[in-house]
Amino acid sequence: MEIERLNQVIRGTVEVKRKQRVDIIVDNADIVSALHSLKLFGFNQLTLVTAVDWIEEQQFEVVYVLYSNAQKVVAIVKARIPRENPEIETIEDLYPNANKYEVELTEMFGIKVRGNPDSGKPFLLENWHDLPPMRKDFDSIKYATEHYEARHRKENND
Amino acid sequence: MDKEIEQGYNEILESLRKRSLWILHYCTGCGAIELPPTMTSRYDMGRFGIVPFVTPRQSDILIVTGYVNIKTLRRIITSYEQMLDPKYVIGFGSCSINGGIYWDSHSVIKKLDSYMPVDLYIAGCMPRPEAIIHSFKHLMELIDTGKADGYRRYKENYDFYRKNQRKVLGKWR
Ligand code: SF4
Numbered sequence: 001m002e003i004e005r006l007n008q009v010i011r012g013t014v015e016v017k018r019k020q021r022v023d024i025i026v027d028n029a030d031i032v033s034a035l036h037s038l039k040l041f042g043f044n045q046l047t048l049v050t051a052v053d054w055i056e057e058q059q060f061e062v063v064y065v066l067y068s069n070a071q072k073v074v075a076i077v078k079a080r081i082p083r084e085n086p087e088i089e090t091i092e093d094l095y096p097n098a099n100k101y102e103v104e105l106t107e108m109f110g111i112k113v114r115g116n117p118d119s120g121k122p123f124l125l126e127n128w129h130d131l132p133p134m135r136k137d138f139d140s141i142k143y144a145t146e147h148y149e150a151r152h153r154k155e156n157n158d
Numbered sequence: 159m160d161k162e163i164e165q166g167y168n169e170i171l172e173s174l175r176k177r178s179l180w181i182l183h184y185c186t187g188c189g190a191i192e193l194p195p196t197m198t199s200r201y202d203m204g205r206f207g208i209v210p211f212v213t214p215r216q217s218d219i220l221i222v223t224g225y226v227n228i229k230t231l232r233r234i235i236t237s238y239e240q241m242l243d244p245k246y247v248i249g250f251g252s253c254s255i256n257g258g259i260y261w262d263s264h265s266v267i268k269k270l271d272s273y274m275p276v277d278l279y280i281a282g283c284m285p286r287p288e289a290i291i292h293s294f295k296h297l298m299e300l301i302d303t304g305k306a307d308g309y310r311r312y313k314e315n316y317d318f319y320r321k322n323q324r325k326v327l328g329k330w331r
Pocket residue numbers: 187188189223224225250251252253254258259282283284285
């Protein structure tokens with residue numbers, strides 16, 4: 001397998017977890033170049049882009065999941081970025097389907113995506129004026145109780 | 159005399175109506191997965207004259223299959239208002255009754271009947287095809303006895319519904 005060679009082309013830590021899975025940890029600045037190398041390596045499918053909110057460490061972790069059809073390997077690229085004014089570079093020109101994932105990142109986590117023209121437009125949430133809902137400091141129960149009328153059991157019993 | 163004729167005419171109409179109900183084939187939540195078995199040969203709701211249909215204008219029943227989030231609510235209200243009278247709404251599954259497992263979600267409404275008139279609820283997560291068939295038969299009874307009057311209630315209490323819709327959707331029309 002050529003996967004071991006990834007170390008030589010990617011700036012970051014490459015860890016071969018299993019035969020069919022590699023984890024790659026990179027810096028924010030190296031995301032695009034790492035994904036570019038991976039694409040040249042045959043990782044032709046972008047499965048998912050998402051983020052994890054590590055609120056205690058004041059960081060977001062952006063996660064890209066890639067798949068190589070030829071080698072049947074999953075590569076997971078992770079990058080930690082600061083929680084204050086989070087910003088990443090778009091990878092739309094490498095993987096066109098990243099567009100919607102990045103729009104979702106902006107909407108659900110508040111991570112700005114430079115170079116994506118749709119980042120910041122409302123997509124899934126309409127009429128939203130609160131914190132991005134997937135952040136850990138967003139109180140979902142409070143929001144739901146305040147905004148949506150609940151059914152009380154009493155009125156059902158009559 | 160006129161009144162009696164009108165009443166008799168209405169009774170005939172209602173009993174004819176209940177034999178030909180078309181469902182707007184629009185699925186909002188995961189409960190919709192129980193509709194295909196209900197439609198197809200195993201449970202075969204065609205027996206009761208109930209078939210799915212693709213456009214709101216030709217349909218009589220709107221089934222709200224499960225959770226309704228803000229984005230969906232806007233669409234189902236539009237679809238509902240496009241349907242012609244008489245029209246009936248079935249709230250399907252516990253999510254439409256009280257939010258179900260999405261009671262704490264940031265985008266799911268919890269009480270469907272504040273936003274549109276619901277004639278009938280089916281409890282369950284998700285309701286089995288038997289329950290759906292049962293609800294259709296119950297809806298037929300309601301229509302026969304003139305109790306399925308959601309579309310009239312919607313017109314009479316339009317301000318109430320509109321106020322609640324505005325509260326979650328913002329100013330949208
Ligand atoms: S009631 Fe259950 S099956 Fe129906 S939409 Fe809610 S979670 Fe899904």
